[in-house]
Amino acid sequence: MIQANVGGWDKYLRIVIGVVLIGLMALGYIGLWGWIGVVPILSAVFNYCPLYQLIGFSTRH
Structure with missing residues (x-):
């Protein structure tokens, strides 16, 4: 099972950059x-961000 690791401001920033x-x-x-x-x-x-998982980072609380 994939654990969520993207949240908060990071999520909104990703949407803005993509758009x-x-x-x-x-x-x-x-x-x-x-x-x-x-x-x-x-x-x-x-x-979910695969890179975050590789480095053990999360912006989700």
């Missing part, structure tokens, strides 16, 4: 790599 990257791509300011914005959005939705 900004996808928005910039949609407006033509950056290339197709803007789709990488999907990754932080998904990690916020599922409250």
Whole structure:
């Protein structure tokens, strides 16, 4: 079972970063790599970041 390790301000920051990257791509300011914005959005939705698990970090209380 995956333990949630993303919460609070970190969750909202991930959503904002993801939306900004996808928005910039949609407006033509950056290339197709803007789709990488999907990754932080998904990690916020599922409250899980694999990198956090590797380093033993959590922003969830």
